[in-house]
């Protein structure tokens with residue numbers, strides 16, 4: 001009896017202890033006491049370590065700017081710990097609605113790298129400003145060099161994102177733009193690239209979009225992989241589908257996603273093969289090189305002396321070591337079935353993306369972005385129209401919605417009418433295209449990436465094959481990064 005009552009007592013005490021520990025923890029977290037305790041612990045820990053200090057002054061002793069200071073500044077201002085710090089300044093950025101965080105003079109900011117704690121001090125007391133890096137002596141040998149490389153890489157990436165993108169178009173070789181000063185400025189003229197299209201604003205199958213995104217991200221990280229294979233670090237995309245389905249918008253979205261400049265080649269302004277080669281040599285790395293409507297050029301064979309082999313060499317990108325740097329090549333076509341299989345083989349085209357006419361799912365995406373409507377009583381009627389095979393291009397659909405954006409009801413009624421009239425005819429066109437692609441027998445070389453939503457099972461199998469290859473490549477890249 002006594003044993004029972006004493007074990008009941010112990011249980012009660014344990015329960016009370018657990019409850020009070022829980023309450024104390026909740027109290028600590030709510031009041032920030034836990035943070036104060038952590039800070040005290042770090043302070044105590046700091047007393048037992050020897051540190052090494054590195055100073056990064058803004059100017060050297062000859063008053064020349066120290067570029068590393070700027071890199072460190074960009075890096076520190078991008079750290080998540082800036083947002084978490086006890087105190088920091090909020091300032092307007094370059095764009096009027098941008099708010100940026102700025103370090104205060106003499107502010108300390110923490111960072112972690114390879115499990116080591118690092119601190120930076122924004123020293124503005126002397127005649128020139130400096131950042132002061134403090135790391136434990138025991139960590140120095142292990143992390144200093146990789147940490148400095150890491151700062152370089154992150155700040156370069158931030159610079160690339162901040163940079164104003166440009167759209168380049170080619171001038172005609174003997175044309176008036178090549179006279180006088182124009183000649184010195186080379187074969188390209190450029191304007192700021194401000195196309196607002198992003199991968200988010202493009203209506204396409206979500207899964208397909210994510211795969212393209214992952215493919216681009218993988219490409220950007222694969223420098224060593226391509227170099228090891230001895231291949232030019234480039235990736236080629238073919239965007240094909242009827243007019244107004246978003247191919248050009250998608251190119252802009254890719255460029256915005258990657259923060260790459262766009263070089264658009266107008267083949268009608270190219271005089272011969274060597275002219276095309278010169279143009280390629282004058283492009284810079286980190287760019288998207290675009291040839292629109294390549295099918296039209298290949299099928300119509302215009303009078304210029306640009307040959308098929310000149311185009312194939314251009315697509316291979318092996319013309320010069322200039323192309324060892326990251327370049328995305330994009331070609332657009334309305335149809336690819338009559339195109340020479342040599343043009344479409346992997347290496348020349350790595351990824352095929354089909355842009356179909358609107359289906360019910362992309363209609364809903366457009367209705368949501370253009371009309372702000374995610375559901376509506378007319379949706380079932382629209383869906384029914386799609387089920388009968390009626391189709392419109394996203395461009396046509398979007399035009400009706402934008403023109404009637406103040407009245408979603410009217411916009412949807414007009415969409416239904418258009419599907420009944422134009423869309424019926426388009427349906428048969430669309431079907432021809434789909435059937436055609438499903439009957440298209442690719443060469444064995446065409447088995448790399450074919451990103452398409454409604455192709456036949458054969459295409460799906462090739463797609464699976466591509467992604468098997470891709471996952472194999474990603475694991476290769478991952479292991480390469482671990483090694484590097």
Ligand SMILES: Nc1ncnc2c1ncn2[C@@H]1O[C@H](COP(=O)(O)OP(=O)(O)OP(=O)(O)O)[C@@H](O)[C@H]1O
Nearest residue numbers: 201202203242243244245246247248249394395398
């Ligand atoms: N999938 C889509 N998602 C969002 N908007 C689209 C889509 N397709 C077309 N649009 C809209 O339609 C307009 C025309 O599209 P775009 O020029 O990209 O089509 P395209 O396929 O390049 O046509 P073309 O073959 O005639 O050059 C764009 O302004 C864009 O806003």
Ligand SMILES: [Mg+2]
Nearest residue numbers: 247248249292
């Ligand atoms: Mg286009």
